[in-house]
Amino acid sequence: MSKTALQLRSLVNADNTLELSLQDVEIPEPGPDEIVVKMEAAPLNPSDLALLFGPADMTTARYSGTPERPVVTADIPAGLAKMVASRVGESLAVGNEGSGSVVAAGNSDAAKSLLGKRVGIVGGDMYSQYRCVNVFQALELQDGTSAAEGASCFVNPLTSLAMVETMRMEGHTALVHTAAASNLGQMLNRICKNEGVDLVNIVRKPEQEKILQDLGAKYIVNSSSDSYYEDLTKALVATGATLAFDATGGGKLASDILTCMEAAAVQTMTEYNRYGSDVFKQVYIYGGLDRQPTTLTRNFGFSWALGGFLLTPFLAKVGMEKGIAMRTKVAAELKTTFASHYTQEVSLAGALSKEAIDVYSKQATGEKYLIIPAV
């Protein structure tokens, strides 16, 4: 193989611009416990966009460079520049996960055992033609698994499993999920169906309702409906769900969920309590699809919590054994429970085209991009 290969980079400049480009980077020699993976597929997840775009306003994007080496430049609004002050001048690689074939391995048995195999890998910098990782960052894919099928075997599968685990660990018995027709939401529906867990799906559009109906989802609530609050409260009464995972973060959604959970709880109370019900209600924000501030009306008593949720601290908390069990389950069910679907495939250069950026910079469009770095 050649000594250098392409890598997608995101750079914040001191003049409050964001610059996206492809750079030549050296292909590292693997250490004893490392493998070099020739990347074959990497998804563009919502969780990748914060690093890729930072707070830049992508509607201001200018496109220059060549077709093979495109350069995208966009403005960062002055008020948001300090959010990325620590990034200025540091060219960062992007991409949480992907899949590819192991083309070189270190001397350890674990590393050598993966040589020639197709793996899913995690750990950043995946929008690259080659990526060197520790064997622990790799999941060996079963024979017959395509690169596209293996591209998303960490973030969404493990996060959806983590939601159900969190439900059990924190004493809840059913779940609420927003942006529920997403790839992650579809996995969550399949897990919950397999395991008999009630799941309230909140979506915004009829076509998202359809996706979930086709999956056999029992509780689907459309937040654009006139009967949204009644529908949500009814579903919460039926399921007893007191734990929600919110992918959007902004606006009134988390507050609405807490309000309706409280309304559901109050239906079973026998006397007035000035402090509200004593039913504990939890919402975790795990994404930022909506960049607006979160607004809480606090008409849901004092027995509630709202917090951030990320996969990495969850995995650190549950420990390695549990983490490995979760990964093994993902590998075994990658074509069923944890299947992902993409609507577009692009090259590294194609990922920086105006057509592509216009689509995935507006999140939640229903389009789902897969980068094929080798193209």
Next chain:
Amino acid sequence: MSKTALQLRSLVNADNTLELSLQDVEIPEPGPDEIVVKMEAAPLNPSDLALLFGPADMTTARYSGTPERPVVTADIPAGLAKMVASRVGESLAVGNEGSGSVVAAGNSDAAKSLLGKRVGIVGGDMYSQYRCVNVFQALELQDGTSAAEGASCFVNPLTSLAMVETMRMEGHTALVHTAAASNLGQMLNRICKNEGVDLVNIVRKPEQEKILQDLGAKYIVNSSSDSYYEDLTKALVATGATLAFDATGGGKLASDILTCMEAAAVQTMTEYNRYGSDVFKQVYIYGGLDRQPTTLTRNFGFSWALGGFLLTPFLAKVGMEKGIAMRTKVAAELKTTFASHYTQEVSLAGALSKEAIDVYSKQATGEKYLIIPAV
């Protein structure tokens, strides 16, 4: 004693009005484990106002009745009426705590041992001339403790102690407190000073800064200052505080605290992380001085939580032994650590005068009322 006595009542009518009045209620015979307390003092705490006023707009209050039996009527804004739908037609007694002398006791040794003693009691309905409670709701006051000194020996003392306990239980090492010059805030300063815990006090006014300076507080931040964010961040860096208790609940205060905690945490990070620091930041809302919605800008990563905090679930969680130890400490330090100060004393009828209601319906005025039911 007479068979009936006066009790202050709050009633929500079906026509969306709130009615405050004094009613004659029977003085109960104590059961075996009960005592009858002739009430001598009861504070008007912010935590009493939700039940007393509900969502009524007290600027619409009409005053009728007689000087001995005043009646106050105020309008409940239409949009807020459903918050108290379950209260309609049910006349409720008010008052979380108070103190008085035990004038009758049941047959148990515990009850009989309190006969003739002055006690602090908790459990609602305290704006009454007589109150019958279980002995477990009473704290025997040390000799020489006045009724005014013993009137507030539960809510503020136990809540301030609970804040420090929560800090330890949840792995934090310093505290932030808002509306920090309140009676509760002053107790918290004394506890933290005694126990060597760093406390960041957030206030809004110079006279509140002065109160805390006189107590020897080390970290005082004025949220009205131009250098508020820098001052708060500096205090958070100096103390390492990652836990805050917010008495106000509304607006941007909780969000500002999380933002500055994150800024303090980021100062010690060596590389950029798109998800923010991994320092866990917690804000608990324990009051509602500001009725506006809570607004979170979420520029503080994913390692955070916001939740409601109430004393009763805290005490249930820590168990009876711990709760008794906390009460014993309060009784021993009632004239020092847990001293409360009042600016006005009023009778039950006086508590329903226009002068009084005009003041304490506007919370956080610095005025602190004590009701003397026997007057």
